[in-house]
Amino acid sequence: MKKEAKKEFNNDIYSKNVLVAVLGVVLISLAVFKIMQKDVEFFKVDSRVDNIKSYKLKQSDVEVEGWLRVQGTNIDYPILRNTEKLIDEQNNLEYVYINGEMNKLNKINHILGSNDNNQGTKPTIKGKNQTKFDQLMSFTYFDFVKENKYIQLTLDKKDYVFEIFSVSYPKASEVSTYTADIYTEEDVLKYVNDELKRSIYKFDTEVDKEDTIISLITNTNVLNTTESRNFRVSAKLVENDKKLENYDVTKTNNYKEVEKQIKGEK
Numbered sequence: 001m002k003k004e005a006k007k008e009f010n011n012d013i014y015s016k017n018v019l020v021a022v023l024g025v026v027l028i029s030l031a032v033f034k035i036m037q038k039d040v041e042f043f044k045v046d047s048r049v050d051n052i053k054s055y056k057l058k059q060s061d062v063e064v065e066g067w068l069r070v071q072g073t074n075i076d077y078p079i080l081r082n083t084e085k086l087i088d089e090q091n092n093l094e095y096v097y098i099n100g101e102m103n104k105l106n107k108i109n110h111i112l113g114s115n116d117n118n119q120g121t122k123p124t125i126k127g128k129n130q131t132k133f134d135q136l137m138s139f140t141y142f143d144f145v146k147e148n149k150y151i152q153l154t155l156d157k158k159d160y161v162f163e164i165f166s167v168s169y170p171k172a173s174e175v176s177t178y179t180a181d182i183y184t185e186e187d188v189l190k191y192v193n194d195e196l197k198r199s200i201y202k203f204d205t206e207v208d209k210e211d212t213i214i215s216l217i218t219n220t221n222v223l224n225t226t227e228s229r230n231f232r233v234s235a236k237l238v239e240n241d242k243k244l245e246n247y248d249v250t251k252t253n254n255y256k257e258v259e260k261q262i263k264g265e266k
Contacts, residue, residue, distance in 0.1 A: 043071055043150035043244040047159050052078065059093070065102040066155035068111060070216070070233075072148030073135035074126070079111060079153075094131050096216075100179035105155055105237075107183040108191055108213045110176070115218040115231070121261045123222060133218040139167045139233050140222060140258060145201055145249055151235050153214060161244060162214050162235035165207045168198035169220065169258065172228040177217055185209040195234045200255040204248035205236070212237035222261055 048067035055078045056064050063081040070076075079102065080095045096113035113133030118124060123137035125144055138144045151162040175194075183191075189209035196207070207213075213236055220231040238244065 041244045042246045043152075043161070045152060045159050045161060045244075048076075048152070048154035049157050049159070052154060062093070062095075065098055066153060068096055068154075068216075069152040070136065070148075071150045071152075072144065073138060074130065075113075075133065075135055077113075077132065082112075096132060098179050099177055101181070102155060102179060105153075105160065105212060106179055106181065107188050108179070108215070109153075110179045110215050110217060111153075112177055112217045115220065119219075119221050121222055122264075123220075133216065136216055136218050136233060137220065137222070137231060139164075140231075140262070142201070142249075142251060142255070147246070149203070149247065149249070150238075150244060151214060151216070151233075161238045163203075163205055163238050163244075163247070164233060164235040165192075165203045165205050166195035166199035166232070166234040167201050168195060168232045168234070168254070169200070169223055169229050170194075170198055170232060172219075172230050175230060175232075177230075188213065195232070198232075198254065200252055200258055202250050202252050207236045222258060 046069065048069065052064055052067050055067075059078075063083060064078050065081055066079040068075060068077055068079055075096070077094060077096050080093075080097045081101065082097045082099050096111050098109075098111055100110075102109060113136065115133045115137060117130050118127060118134040118137045123140050124130075125138040125141060126135060139148070145164075145167065149164045151164065153160045153162065186209070188211065191213060192207050192209070192211070195215075213234060215232050215234040218231050220229055222231070223229055
């Protein structure tokens, strides 16, 4: 009996040791995996300097200001200046545009695009035949935003990266879509605070009056209101040496109104 008890005791110790060893291997593997994840950039810059050169040669009758890429979408278009010539050509071109000039990076930059194929109260993500800013509406959805947070702007032979800090549905009558030449720090601070106040998400990134801002703007019917609304995705310029990693985001109380429309609730 003593031998059997001792044998069972030894087997029990052996089983526990094996279990501890297995758990140790699992924990080490998870740690290594997390380290490897940190070494992989969340967003990779893909220069569009040459794209701008090529586009200018093909479309010499329009004014090309830059190029825009948005993570997780098919938005990868030239930025054209909104002129009478552009209006004449707009049915034949795929582009986004600005009201004003963007021959340099301004403190606040508005880029607009049409949203003709994603106008419902429940916008689709990566739908077929979507162009221009149709897929910008994907940022309506929390799961999408969690995995997509960067915007690339190519301007004046340089690629800039911006990280998103606000997604909002402002009244069209309350906001400007014109890009001015000069903005004071007070202008930037007010703009940032207004965007943060309206945002349907809270992003874990700091933004203040010293930042350079880009806002992507389109029309929308998501809120299904009598007042015309814009859909805005705003982001701040990332410093050159900063690693492009994912960062936390949570819903704000503003998201409740959007969520009701998506779910078809009144």
